[in-house]
Amino acid sequence: MPTRTTVLQDRFRNRGTAFTLDQRAELGITGRLPAAVETLDEQAARAYAQLRDQPSDLHKYIYLNELHDQNQVLYYRLLVDHLTELLPVVYDPTVGEAIQQWSTDFRDSRAVYLSIDRPEDVEASFASLGLGTGDVDLIVVSDAQEILGIGDWGVNGTDISIGKLAVYTAAAGIDPDRVIAVNLDVGTDNEQLLNSPYYLGNRHARVTGERYDDFVALYLETASRLFPDALLHFEDFGPSNARRILVGNAAKYRVFNDDMQGTGAIVMAAVFAALRVTRGRWAEQRLVVFGAGTAGTGMADQIHAAMLRDGATAGEAKSNIWLVDIHGLVTDDMAGLPDYQQVYARPKSEVGSWADGEIDLLTTIEQVRPTILIGTSTAHNAFTEDVVRTLAKGTERPILLPLSNPTSRIEVMPSDAVPWSGGRALIAVGIPVPPVEYDGVTYTIGQANNALLYPGLGLGTIVSGARHVTDTMLLAAAEAVAGQVDVSEPGAGLLPPVDDLRASSATVAVAVAKAAVADGVATKSHDNLIQAVQQAMWQPVYTGELPTGETQP
Numbered sequence: 268m269p270t271r272t273t274v275l276q277d278r279f280r281n282r283g284t285a286f287t288l289d290q291r292a293e294l295g296i297t298g299r300l301p302a303a304v305e306t307l308d309e310q311a312a313r314a315y316a317q318l319r320d321q322p323s324d325l326h327k328y329i330y331l332n333e334l335h336d337q338n339q340v341l342y343y344r345l346l347v348d349h350l351t352e353l354l355p356v357v358y359d360p361t362v363g364e365a366i367q368q369w370s371t372d373f374r375d376s377r378a379v380y381l382s383i384d385r386p387e388d389v390e391a392s393f394a395s396l397g398l399g400t401g402d403v404d405l406i407v408v409s410d411a412q413e414i415l416g417i418g419d420w421g422v423n424g425t426d427i428s429i430g431k432l433a434v435y436t437a438a439a440g441i442d443p444d445r446v447i448a449v450n451l452d453v454g455t456d457n458e459q460l461l462n463s464p465y466y467l468g469n470r471h472a473r474v475t476g477e478r479y480d481d482f483v484a485l486y487l488e489t490a491s492r493l494f495p496d497a498l499l500h501f502e503d504f505g506p507s508n509a510r511r512i513l514v515g516n517a518a519k520y521r522v523f524n525d526d527m528q529g530t531g532a533i534v535m536a537a538v539f540a541a542l543r544v545t546r547g548r549w550a551e552q553r554l555v556v557f558g559a560g561t562a563g564t565g566m567a568d569q570i571h572a573a574m575l576r577d578g579a580t581a582g583e584a585k586s587n588i589w590l591v592d593i594h595g596l597v598t599d600d601m602a603g604l605p606d607y608q609q610v611y612a613r614p615k616s617e618v619g620s621w622a623d624g625e626i627d628l629l630t631t632i633e634q635v636r637p638t639i640l641i642g643t644s645t646a647h648n649a650f651t652e653d654v655v656r657t658l659a660k661g662t663e664r665p666i667l668l669p670l671s672n673p674t675s676r677i678e679v680m681p682s683d684a685v686p687w688s689g690g691r692a693l694i695a696v697g698i699p700v701p702p703v704e705y706d707g708v709t710y711t712i713g714q715a716n717n718a719l720l721y722p723g724l725g726l727g728t729i730v731s732g733a734r735h736v737t738d739t740m741l742l743a744a745a746e747a748v749a750g751q752v753d754v755s756e757p758g759a760g761l762l763p764p765v766d767d768l769r770a771s772s773a774t775v776a777v778a779v780a781k782a783a784v785a786d787g788v789a790t791k792s793h794d795n796l797i798q799a800v801q802q803a804m805w806q807p808v809y810t811g812e813l814p815t816g817e818t819q820p
C-alpha cells in the first residue's frame with residue numbers, strides 16, 4: 268500500500284530543512300523540502316522569531332506545541348536556549364490557561380489515555396507505543412482532580428503531564444524519547460466540561476471508592492511491569508487520593524508525588540536558605556500552613572521531620588505547627604477531619620479562648636507569631652495587608668511563602684508583601700515574578716516551584732537506578748538547591764534563578780544519586796557520578812547519523 272507518511276511527520280526523527288540533499292535522497296524525501304539546507308541554529312532563529320510574533324502566551328503555547336509535534340529536537344533547542352522566558356509558557360502559569368481550553372483547542376495528542384471504563388485496554392494502550400521493557404525512564408500521570416489551584420479538569424488535565432515532562436527534559440536533560448505522559452480518565456465533576464459539546468473525556472462524574480483504587484492499582488501494576496525502570500511521577504491528584512496512593516505504594520513501586528514531595532523539598536530548600544539569613548534553627552520555627560491540602564500538609568510533614576532531625580521531640584515539633592484551612596484553625600474537635608489534617612489538629616482546650624467559633628488566619632498569626640507562613644490555599648489575596656503586617660510585627664524576619672498557582676490564586680504578590688513587611692519578609696512564590704524595588708533595595712523573589720527541584724531529583728533517581736525515592740534523597744535535593752544560593756546580600760533570592768536550572772539540576776542529580784547509594788536503594792553504580800550525570804543528560808542536537816527506524820506518527 269502506498270504511504271504518504273515520511274520521516275517529516277515523525278517528530279522524533281524529523282530534522283526538516285536540516286536534512287542534507289544526500290540524506291533527503293536516502294530517506295526518500297527528495298523534492299519534499301525547499302532547496303536550502305539549514306543548520307539547527309538557523310532553524311532555531313526562525314522558530315524563535317515566529318514565536319515572538321505570537322500575540323499572547325496562550326498562542327505561544329499552541330505554537331510551541333505544534334513545533335514539538337513536528338520536530339522534537341528543534342522544540343527543545345528553543346526551550347533550552349530561552350528557558351527563563353519559555354518556562355512560564357510551556358508550564359505554569361500558561362499551562363493552566365491551556366488546560367481550561369484544551370478540549371476546545373484540541374488538535375493532536377502525545378499522551379496515553381487510560382479510561383476507567385475500559386480497564387481491559389490499559390495494557391494495549393501502553394503496548395501501542397511499541398516500547399520495550401528497558402525503553403522508559405519516566406511516566407508522569409495525572410487524574411486531573413486538582414490541577415494547580417484551578418480544580419478538576421478531567422481529560423483536559425493531560426497537558427499538566429506533558430508540561431511536567433517538557434520541564435524534565437529542558438531542565439535536566441531527561442531523554443524525551445524515553446518518557447510517557449498519561450491521563451487517568453476517571454470522569455470529572457466539572458459541570459462546565461460535562462456540558463460542553465467539545466469535551467473529549469468520559470462524560471460522567473468522577474468514579475471514587477473501590478473502582479477508583481482498583482484502577483490506580485492496575486495502572487501501577489501494568490506500568491511497572493511493562494517498564495520496570497520507570498519512575499512513576501504522580502501529579503495533581505486530589506488531596507486524599509494523592510496521599511493514600513503515595514503512602515500505600517511507596518514501598519512497592521518507584522513512585523513520586525510531586526505536589527507532596529517535590530513541593531515539600533523545594534520549600535525545604537527555601538527555608539534552608541532563609542534560616543541562613545535569620546540564623547534560626549529548625550527546631551525553633553513556628554509554622555503556620557494556610558490551605559492544608561496535598562501540598563500544604565506535604566510541607567508540614569517535611570518541616571516536622573526537619574525539626575526532629577534538629578533535636579525536637581515529636582511532641583515539640585507538632586506543637587510548633589498550626590494548620591489553617593477553609594474553616595479556620597484546624598482543631599481536634601472538628602468533625603470529619605481528613606487523616607492528614609488530624610495529625611496536626613490543635614487541642615481545642617489550648618486555643619478555644621482565642622475566638623468564639625472559627626479561629627481565622629489573622630487571629631492565628633496574632634497568637635502564634637509564626638516564623639514561617641506558607642500559603643497553599645488557592646485563596647487569592649488571602650494574605651491581606653493586615654495579615655502581612657501582623658506577621659512582620661511578631662517576628663523580625665518572617666519567612667513568607669505564598670505558593671498557590673497560577674497567578675490568579677497566589678495569596679499575596681511580593682510587590683505588596685515586601686513594602687507591607689517593611690522589606691523584612693523573606694519571600695518566595697510559586698510563579699515567576701519580577702524583582703521588587705523597596706527603600707533602595709532590589710528584592711529578588713525566588714521561585715519556590717517544584718519545577719526547580721523535581722527535574723534534578725528525577726535525573727538522580729534515573730542515573731542511580733534507585734528502587735524508591737527516599738526521604739534522604741528528597742532532603743539531599745533540597746540541600747543541593749539551597750547550597751546554590753548566596754543570601755549574604757540584602758534582597759537576595761532564596762532560590763537559584765531559573766537561568767541556571769540546567770546546571771542546578773545536574774548538581775541536584777549528583778546529590779540525589781549519592782543519597783540513593785547511602786540509603787541502599789541504588790541499583791547502578793558509577794565510578795564518577797558527576798560524569799555519569801553529564802552523560803545521561805540528553806541534548807537537543809541532531810546527532811551525526813541519519814535517523815533510522817520505523818516512522819512513528
Ligand SMILES: NC(=O)c1ccc[n+]([C@@H]2O[C@H](COP(=O)([O-])OP(=O)(O)OC[C@H]3O[C@@H](n4cnc5c(N)ncnc54)[C@H](O)[C@@H]3O)[C@@H](O)[C@H]2O)c1
Pocket residue numbers: 413414415416417503505506525526530533557558559560561562563591592593594642643644645646670671672673676696697698715716717718
Ligand atoms: N509552588 C509549588 O511548587 C506548588 C506545588 C503544589 C501545589 N501548589 C499550589 O498550592 C495550591 C494547593 O494545591 P494542592 O494540590 O495542595 O490542592 P488541595 O486541593 O489539595 O489543597 C488546597 C487546600 O486549601 C484549602 N482551602 C481552599 N480554600 C481555602 C480558603 N479560602 N482558606 C483556607 N483554606 C482553603 C482546601 O480546603 C484544601 O485543604 C494550588 O494553588 C497549587 O497550585 C504549588
Ligand SMILES: O=C(O)C[C@H](O)C(=O)O
Pocket residue numbers: 359414415416503525526671672697716717718
Ligand atoms: O505545577 C506547578 O506549577 C507546581 C505544582 O505542581 C502545582 O500543582 O501548582
Ligand SMILES: [Mg+2]
Pocket residue numbers: 415502503525526
Ligand atoms: Mg502540581
